[in-house]
Amino acid sequence: MPSPAHIKTALPGPKARAMIARDAEVISPSYPRDYPFVMSHGRGTEVWDVDGNRFLDFAAGIAVCATGHAHPQVVAAVKAAADDFLHISSDYWHEQMVSLGERLARIAPMQTLAGEPAMSFLCQSGTEAVEGALKLARYVTGRPRFIGFLGGFHGRTMGSLSFTSSKYTQQLGFAPPMSGVTHVPYPNPYRPLFAGADQGRAVLDYIRMLFERNVPPSEVAAILVEPIQGEGGYVVPPEGFLAGLRALCDQHGILLIFDEVQSGIGRTGKMFACEHWGVAPDIVTSAKGLGSGLPIGAVVARKSLMSQWKRGAHGNTYGGNPIACAAANATIDLVAGGYADNAGKVGAHFMACLHELARDYPCIGEVRGRGLMIGMELVETDAGHTPARALCDKVVTRAFHNGLLLLSCGTSTVRFMPPLSVSTDEIDEAMTLLRSSLDQALTGS
Known part of the structure; x- marks a missing residue:
């Protein structure tokens, strides 16, 4: 041919x-x-x-x-920022960083869905955003354990790798990962693991069984989940599953973290995929599409949580880089403006x-x-x-x-x-x- x-x-x-x-x-x-x-x-x-x-x-x-x-608007924003300065560490303040924080606070699902103020921690990638979310969850809850999902992909650094399970090759040769992570099935209606059952409800029941027999819920800091599973097969969960997770977390004082590194920033037709189900997380991670190609990530959390971090509890050198923030500001404007x-x-x-x-x-x-x-x-x-x-x-x-x-x-x-x-x-x-x-x-x- x-x-x-x-x-x-x-x-x-x-x-x-x-x-x-x-x-x-x-x-x-x-x-x-x-x-x-x-x-x-x-x-x-x-x-x-x-x-x-x-x-x-x-x-x-x-x-x-x-x-x-x-995109001309993104390129122009990057060029204009580069003319001013290429870097100042996150020890200081600048307009691009503050503006991005304001934009993220406006579009954060905890704000749009639940009316709760949000704060952001800026970083360079999705895996770093996930690491920050995990640290924040442990810090504010004082709990050591987590629940993750089989088929999930959350990054390749050691904390996020502990949750990544879309292919065993990603963990092969790097054991042991971070302790305290228990994996459960992700509900897949096309490939049901629980015969004759609503797959979302069955997974929720499975987690409840773990809480009764193996994992004390009082020790679980957070449940980390992709609202639409990415590397695991672009799997869309059944109706009611994310709402069920929210209710389960609320029952036991567990934080709900949505990894929207791949599904966020307009990818699914809404700013964040969780908006399709009207379920607000406590923490959401963002990266990938956030900067239209420049390396940037963000941990966005309820303000009542992130404000508990004390000075020096978490930080980085490049977070809030002016060039990356300029690209992200232009990207959010374009996505919100029609994309x-x-x-x-x-x-x-x-x-x-x-x-x-x-x-x-x-x-x-x-x-x-x-x-x-x-x-x-x-x-x-x-x-x-x-x-x-x-x-x-x-x-x-x-x-x-x-x-x-x-x-x-x-x-x-x-x-x-x-x-x-x-x-x-x-x-x-x-x-x-x-x-x-x-x-x-x-x-x-």
Whole structure:
């Protein structure tokens, strides 16, 4: 089958091959690179490699490029901040940092859903945000234990790694992780662990059983959960589950932490995914899309909690960096100004296209998601929904060769996370490339 018009060379091209060879000599091999894309530049949803091949980016730097590549408003904000100063440590104050704190306080789900004031701690990444949330939970409760969920991904530093369980390879070779973490199943209606039961209710009952037999609830500082599970397969929980967690936490004086590093900042069509269910956390973590590509993260908590931190209880050098804060301020303005709404509208169109595609391909077991956080789970054509892992890998690889950048998650789910600025025309173009990729993966062409 001929290559699409925008792919001008064999992939990887000669310049890409040369750079990959240079990289192999000096960069850690631990990065989980799926296919040989070597980027030159990008605009919006489009990216080009160093050999001039053009692609649609439906991975967006793992849901980071919320406003698309090189959005003029973000770039202008970064340039203006850089003209003033590049860094002053978090020992001091500056306008970009305070402005970002004010924006985060306005959009925080504890404020929008429960009317509670919020405060933020700024950092550089999602894993650091999770670490900060865990430290805050232990600090204010005086309790040592936590509940996490199988399939969750919360980062790779040692505290967050203790919760990460989307693949065993992430913990392999790094034992022992932080103690005090107990994992429970994440409710997955498509792959039920509890036969004949409401999966959300069954998981809540499982936690109650743990509290009775194994984990004293009076020792649990917090429950850490993704409102929509990311690396675990873009799994959307059943109705009532997050509200049930909230009630369970309130019953036992446990804090509820929502990890919205991937699902937050407009990704699901709302500023935070938890807003779909009207459930407010005590603490929420943010990163990825917050800075449109610049490294920034945030721990956002109820003010009554974060205000308990004493001077020096937690800190960092780069938190509140003016360049990253400027990017985040511009990003939030764009997302609140229309891109979250666009994610909901265009995401609905995308979901409808994928459901139509599923009628033609029995290997598509389920399409699920919210907004522009969408998973397409591929299965063997049997009665047991057996994950089609090899097929998933082939589809992602073929899509790359056809000019569409994708990533997988879970055991056999293709995930779609384009910039929130993506258009319906770009969705339609991507669907054409995806259909071709499925055909090629299934036939081996």
